Amino acid sequence: xxxxxxxxxxxxxxxxxxxxxxxxxxxxxxxxxxxxxxxxxxxxxxxxxxxxxxxxxxxxxxxxxxxxxxxxxxxxxxxxxxxxxxxxxxxxxxxxxxxxxxxxxxxxxxxxxxxxxxxxxxxxxxxxxxxxxxxxxxxxxxxxxxxxxxxxxxxxxxxxxxxxxxxxxxxxxxxxxxxxxxxxxxxxxxxxxxxxxxxxxxxxxxxxxxxxxxxxxxxxxxxxxxxxxxxxxxxxxxxxxxxxxxxxxxxxxxxxxxxxxxxxxxxxxxxxxxxxxxxxxxxxxxxxxxxxxxxxxxxxxxxxxxxxxxxxxxxxxxxxxxxxxxxxxxxxxxxxxxxxxxxxxxxxxxxxxxxxxxxxxx
Amino acid sequence: xxxxxxxxxxxxxxxxxxxxxxxxxxxxxxxxxxxxxxxxxxxxxxxxxxxxxxxxxxxxxxxxxxxxxxxxxxxxxxxxxxxxxxxxxxxxxxxxxxxxxxxxxxxxxxxxxxxxxxxxxxxxxxxxxxxxxxxxxxxxxxxxxxxxxxxxxxxxxxxxxxxxxxxxxxxxxxxxxxxxxxxxxxxxxxxxxxxxxxxxxxxxxxxxxxxxxxxxxxxxxxxxxxxxxxxxxxxxxxxxx
Numbered sequence: 001x002x003x004x005x006x007x008x009x010x011x012x013x014x015x016x017x018x019x020x021x022x023x024x025x026x027x028x029x030x031x032x033x034x035x036x037x038x039x040x041x042x043x044x045x046x047x048x049x050x051x052x053x054x055x056x057x058x059x060x061x062x063x064x065x066x067x068x069x070x071x072x073x074x075x076x077x078x079x080x081x082x083x084x085x086x087x088x089x090x091x092x093x094x095x096x097x098x099x100x101x102x103x104x105x106x107x108x109x110x111x112x113x114x115x116x117x118x119x120x121x122x123x124x125x126x127x128x129x130x131x132x133x134x135x136x137x138x139x140x141x142x143x144x145x146x147x148x149x150x151x152x153x154x155x156x157x158x159x160x161x162x163x164x165x166x167x168x169x170x171x172x173x174x175x176x177x178x179x180x181x182x183x184x185x186x187x188x189x190x191x192x193x194x195x196x197x198x199x200x201x202x203x204x205x206x207x208x209x210x211x212x213x214x215x216x217x218x219x220x221x222x223x224x225x226x227x228x229x230x231x232x233x234x235x236x237x238x239x240x241x242x243x244x245x246x247x248x249x250x251x252x253x254x255x256x257x258x259x260x261x262x263x264x265x266x267x268x269x270x271x272x273x274x275x276x277x278x279x280x281x282x283x284x285x286x287x288x289x290x291x292x293x294x295x296x297x298x299x300x301x302x303x304x305x306x307x308x309x310x311x312x313x314x315x316x317x318x319x320x321x322x323x324x325x326x327x328x329x330x331x332x333x334x335x336x337x338x339x340x341x342x343x344x345x346x347x348x349x350x351x352x353x354x355x356x357x358x359x360x361x362x
Numbered sequence: 363x364x365x366x367x368x369x370x371x372x373x374x375x376x377x378x379x380x381x382x383x384x385x386x387x388x389x390x391x392x393x394x395x396x397x398x399x400x401x402x403x404x405x406x407x408x409x410x411x412x413x414x415x416x417x418x419x420x421x422x423x424x425x426x427x428x429x430x431x432x433x434x435x436x437x438x439x440x441x442x443x444x445x446x447x448x449x450x451x452x453x454x455x456x457x458x459x460x461x462x463x464x465x466x467x468x469x470x471x472x473x474x475x476x477x478x479x480x481x482x483x484x485x486x487x488x489x490x491x492x493x494x495x496x497x498x499x500x501x502x503x504x505x506x507x508x509x510x511x512x513x514x515x516x517x518x519x520x521x522x523x524x525x526x527x528x529x530x531x532x533x534x535x536x537x538x539x540x541x542x543x544x545x546x547x548x549x550x551x552x553x554x555x556x557x558x559x560x561x562x563x564x565x566x567x568x569x570x571x572x573x574x575x576x577x578x579x580x581x582x583x584x585x586x587x588x589x590x591x592x593x594x595x596x597x598x599x600x601x602x603x
Binding site: 336 | 418421426428491541545551558565569
């Protein structure tokens with residue numbers, strides 16, 4: 001038996017007060033109220049430290065970078081300490097065979113109990129040669145680690161929906177994790193996801209021992225249930241029809257809505273405008289830039305970022321469905337007008353003929 | 363129905379001198395006319411507000427958000443019109459089963475050979491401006507009816523994409539029926555893209571529809587335009603025999 005979370009924290013020199021603070025933060029992150037703290041503390045006193053493996057495939061490590069910047073350092077410290085983070089390429093001291101052994105041992109000794117965190121997409125083209133670790137393809141590694149996992153979390157857009165690697169034409173066949181494993185995967189999209197959201201999702205798993213409530217594409221509802229737009233502090237300007245018309249105009253200085261500048265807030269489900277970034281300092285829209293929709297599937301293929309309708313394929317960068325539509329509409333009008341002219345010319349003839357006949361008869 | 367093969371021009375020729383007998387036919391019943399005009403009003407409202415939602419114009423009546431709400435109203439009108447449009451469509455669907463023979467659902471599909479022949483005839487008359495040979499359906503002509511059928515399909519696609527766009531934020535069960543369309547079309551970017559494309563289909567449809575209604579009013583000479591107000595059209599007695 002491994003140590004419980006409390007035992008391990010105690011050994012590391014955390015005080016009981018630190019532990020309870022951690023429990024309170026964890027309870028809050030898991031969506032429990034004040035009354036839930038005792039439940040959390042009780043669980044952490046008894047519960048064995050969960051073993052965690054953090055896999056890195058086709059990614060840029062921005063998810064890890066984000067994670068270690070969560071705004072409650074005590075929670076991150078504690079999480080990194082309390083989790084038996086037995087394998088993570090970027091943070092672990094071990095390397096080579098030692099690292100491989102650590103991974104194998106974790107899988108062997110914690111069957112059905114360990115948690116898999118995956119950062120990055122998995123390439124599937126050409127036998128998966130585009131991402132290999134220790135001579136094995138990312139896909140085969142994923143299959144091995146996911147086989148006996150208690151839970152799988154897909155960190156970031158790469159693992160959740162493919163992100164930039166899966167952008168057209170997706171040369172490596174980058175595939176989201178949920179399409180490769182036959183178990184439910186918690187998707188935590190974003191490029192990167194918000195640190196506090198990542199922390200909260202892990203905490204939820206630890207504290208309650210079950211998945212958070214998920215939406216129809218397996219994102220935790222508590223963080224991805226609302227659009228950036230719906231919780232945006234600039235939203236009243238949208239309903240009032242007050243928009244920034246060009247960068248740095250008077251309206252931008254007044255903080256009007258960035259909708260016309262291509263802000264993807266209205267189609268992006270994330271908690272940016274509530275949780276914010278960098279210890280709650282700001283988020284893109286607050287800093288005067290539209291949302292680029294980084295947590296949505298295919299955001300790279302639906303650009304440009306400064307246009308809120310995606311470009312019409314095959315018509316150049318600036319042509320949206322509406323520009324094409326306007327051209328088609330005008331062409332239709334012109335066609336109809338030409339038809340009307342021809343019709344009237346012919347009608348003149350018919351009328352003339354009828355008149356001629358009338359005169360002949362009279 | 364006779365197929366005398368008499369060119370439409372002869373109808374004009376006969377004006378005044380050898381009077382052609384016409385008979386009044388009650389073609390469009392009240393529910394059909396009501397459907398048409400409610401549909402037209404809702405569609406125009408949807409197209410205009412839809413375009414405005416995509417391209418809000420520059421209206422700085424007041425500098426602070428609490429002082430105005432015009433964009434909110436534009437969106438409200440869009441959603442309200444959509445509901446009217448949908449309910450109206452279902453009413454028409456019902457009438458397609460209980461209405462008169464001109465309103466029957468079968469007229470919208472070219473199931474019979476005669477309908478398919480009429481489609482060719484009407485295309486010739488409309489596009490190549492050839493003379494029509496023989497009589498044309500008193501209700502929808504087969505081509506028009508089939509194009510209306512296509513608009514029903516596009517309307518359904520518009521309904522799916524429209525509801526899908528707000529399904530995630532809605533507590534109402536009906537929009538939530540269409541949540542599956544979001545992942546299917548590659549996220550809300552894709553849904554929005556298609557919702558815009560279909561808008562332009564309807565814009566082009568309206569232009570052509572209005573024009574052709576006038577055009578057929580002229581070439582058929584039997585009250586096509588007024589029929590959608592009063593319901594009556596005219597048939598030459600010779601054709602009816």
